Amino acid sequence: MTTLFKPIRPKKLSEEIVEQIKSLITGGQLKPGEKIPSEREMAALLGVSRPSVREAIMVLETMGLLESRQGGGTYVRSLTDGTLAPLAAMLEDNPELLKELLEVRMGMECWAAYLAAKRASEAEIKEIGSSVEEMARQAQSGGWSSEVDSRFHYAITTATHNTMQLHVLNTIHGLFLATIEVALTKLYSQPRYIEVLLGQHRAIYEAIAARDGDRARRAMAEHLEWVQATLPQLA
Amino acid sequence: MTTLFKPIRPKKLSEEIVEQIKSLITGGQLKPGEKIPSEREMAALLGVSRPSVREAIMVLETMGLLESRQGGGTYVRSLTDGTLAPLAAMLEDNPELLKELLEVRMGMECWAAYLAAKRASEAEIKEIGSSVEEMARQAQSGGWSSEVDSRFHYAITTATHNTMQLHVLNTIHGLFLATIEVALTKLYSQPRYIEVLLGQHRAIYEAIAARDGDRARRAMAEHLEWVQATLPQLA
DNA sequence: GATATTAAATTGGTATGACCACTTTACTAC
DNA sequence: GTAGTAAAGTGGTCATACCAATTTAATATC
Numbered sequence: 367m368t369t370l371f372k373p374i375r376p377k378k379l380s381e382e383i384v385e386q387i388k389s390l391i392t393g394g395q396l397k398p399g400e401k402i403p404s405e406r407e408m409a410a411l412l413g414v415s416r417p418s419v420r421e422a423i424m425v426l427e428t429m430g431l432l433e434s435r436q437g438g439g440t441y442v443r444s445l446t447d448g449t450l451a452p453l454a455a456m457l458e459d460n461p462e463l464l465k466e467l468l469e470v471r472m473g474m475e476c477w478a479a480y481l482a483a484k485r486a487s488e489a490e491i492k493e494i495g496s497s498v499e500e501m502a503r504q505a506q507s508g509g510w511s512s513e514v515d516s517r518f519h520y521a522i523t524t525a526t527h528n529t530m531q532l533h534v535l536n537t538i539h540g541l542f543l544a545t546i547e548v549a550l551t552k553l554y555s556q557p558r559y560i561e562v563l564l565g566q567h568r569a570i571y572e573a574i575a576a577r578d579g580d581r582a583r584r585a586m587a588e589h590l591e592w593v594q595a596t597l598p599q600l601a
Numbered sequence: 602m603t604t605l606f607k608p609i610r611p612k613k614l615s616e617e618i619v620e621q622i623k624s625l626i627t628g629g630q631l632k633p634g635e636k637i638p639s640e641r642e643m644a645a646l647l648g649v650s651r652p653s654v655r656e657a658i659m660v661l662e663t664m665g666l667l668e669s670r671q672g673g674g675t676y677v678r679s680l681t682d683g684t685l686a687p688l689a690a691m692l693e694d695n696p697e698l699l700k701e702l703l704e705v706r707m708g709m710e711c712w713a714a715y716l717a718a719k720r721a722s723e724a725e726i727k728e729i730g731s732s733v734e735e736m737a738r739q740a741q742s743g744g745w746s747s748e749v750d751s752r753f754h755y756a757i758t759t760a761t762h763n764t765m766q767l768h769v770l771n772t773i774h775g776l777f778l779a780t781i782e783v784a785l786t787k788l789y790s791q792p793r794y795i796e797v798l799l800g801q802h803r804a805i806y807e808a809i810a811a812r813d814g815d816r817a818r819r820a821m822a823e824h825l826e827w828v829q830a831t832l833p834q835l836a
Numbered sequence: 837g838a839t840a841t842t843a844a845a846t847t848g849g850t851a852t853g854a855c856c857a858c859t860t861t862a863c864t865a866c
Numbered sequence: 867g868t869a870g871t872a873a874a875g876t877g878g879t880c881a882t883a884c885c886a887a888t889t890t891a892a893t894a895t896c
Contacts, residue, residue: 375670378878380659392691392698404847415880417652420848424615424656428663429687435610436848437888445688449772453765466765473712473766474705481704530701531708538769613849639876650851655877671877672858839896846889852882860875866868 379414383422386412391431391442394529398444398536399520402432405440444536454541464545465594471538472590478523478531479570479586483579486525491575494521498564498571505564509555512547518567522574549600559596566592614649618657621647626666626677633679637667640675689779699780700829706773707825710754713770714805714821717760718814725760726810732756733799733806740799744790747782753802757809784835794831801827 390396402408405423409416423440426432430448434440457463486494497518504510516539523532543550553559566589573582625631637643640658644651658675661667669675685693692699721729732753739745751774758767778785788794801824808817 380878388691392695406847417655417881418879420652421656421659421878423848424659425663428660431687434848435888436886437846439847439888445691446772449686449688449776450769453768456765456768463765466763469716469763470709470765470769473709473716477708477712481708528701528704530698530705534705534769534773615849641876652852653850658877669877670859672860672875674859674876837896840894842891842893844889844891846887848885848887850883850885852884854880854882856877856879858875858877860873862871862873864869864871866870 378421379418380421380425383408383412383414383419384425387422387426388431391445392529394527394532396442397524397529398442398533400442401439402442444540445530445533446537447540450534450537450541453538454544457541457545461545464542467538467541468590468594468597471535471542472587472594474531474535474538475519475522475590476583476586478519478526478535479574479582480579481528481531482522482525483574483577483582485527486574486577490521490525494518494525494571494574497521498567501564501567505560509560512543512550512554515550515554516543522570525574546597549597552600553593553596562592563589613656614653615656615660618643618647618649618654619660622657622661623664623666626680631677633677635677636674637677685779689776692776692780699777702773702776703825703829703832706770706777707822707829709766709770709773710757710825711818711821713754713758713761713766714809714817715814716763716766717757718809718812718817720762721760721809721812725756729753729756729760729806729809733802736802737799740795744795747778747785747789750785750789751778757805760809781832784832787835788828788831797827798824 387396387402396402403411405416405419409419412419423432423434427434431443431445432440433443453467457467482490482494497514501510501514501518504514519535519539520532523535526532554563566585569585570582570589573585622631622637631637638646640651640654643654647654658667658669662669666678666680667675668678692702717725717729732749736745736749736753739749754770754774755767758770761767789798801820804820805817805824808820
């Protein structure tokens, strides 16, 4: 009968801080890529000392949830960065798998567009629209950065209201960027491509704004199929 | 060519301390149950500050290697089958997150069914059919194992001819099994569920055999939506 | 107005010293 | 030998300071 009872050990402050931050991440309030408040600010917010906050952050880094950069801040990692890490090694050894990764991403982005069309709030639809407008603006100056394109896809995935979808897509997107950022930069800077891409992004945005899931899915599929066909010409 | 070079980040002191203590544990110099030197003593031995030692010990506790007791010292833990990976543990603690992962999986399995319908070879279609037949056979003896169900989904994903899809889905499936195997086993052993599942699996198989991608996708969506609705009743 | 350079501010990393709370050990009285 | 108490040792938390890396803001130049 003694196995029913376990010794009760009071929780350390750092453990409580870990639980709070974990909750914010899994609940979607802290999203992958986001920067969390600085250690000093967090200590003030929580009413604890900076070493206690540091201990909690160290634990969360060990779990793979956070990543600190000296002088630069602390950022939320994608939950699946660790479990999908073998994919990065596979990509390094076999660059031809990139095409397959693009196809995996295609499936997920199409699913995300579908869900976003079903679920996006007005604010989220507005944010998707803003990122397209920002692309249009940068297009007039010769092209846009891969960051703006990421923002567009990120906004769509955020509108699915599925935290895990966001984390998994972030991990895959990170693998993607790591291998082909040069080709993407070319893609986003050549006038003939820019015009096509902008039209495709607008079509996706409009389908989501119209809350038409199947149309959003098809628009996203068309976009990514075109990207898949075009990238080999830039490698 | 940029992918060959990775940013070099200098190691934190606490990381170096972690490596040293891990080496002593895995090398047998520190045995389970043994008490390690006190924080103050360790700091003096290593020529570092006590907070740096504390951070390292905190990390080793998170890894399950050490255990601290206030006033009592820090001890090496037994290296049993150990802790779950952080993400799996979080999924266990958080049913909402598990539900979201199920939805991510849904998107991917539907995509896989679509691609499989487009690409499966005759042998692959045959293997998918065989796994359905094996389910039917085991159903007559009261139910089938989660392994047979895995084989069915694995065969479909194999038929996509996309290695990355296979790896990502396998990883997600592994996280899944770690958390809900008991509920799945119940699902595959109750007569009223078995009949529904078998019908759904047959519909998927038939759509793939007919090489009808959209039909395969819809059949898979219907199957997984049903599973998603039914699992909470078994928890 | 754009760009490059430099300075200032912010951020994480490490350290020192102090104190609190819990546990262990040593000492004393019976 | 045992019980009680004091002292020492240990982990937990904190305040403050300083260093090193990064980011941001200000300034000079074209």
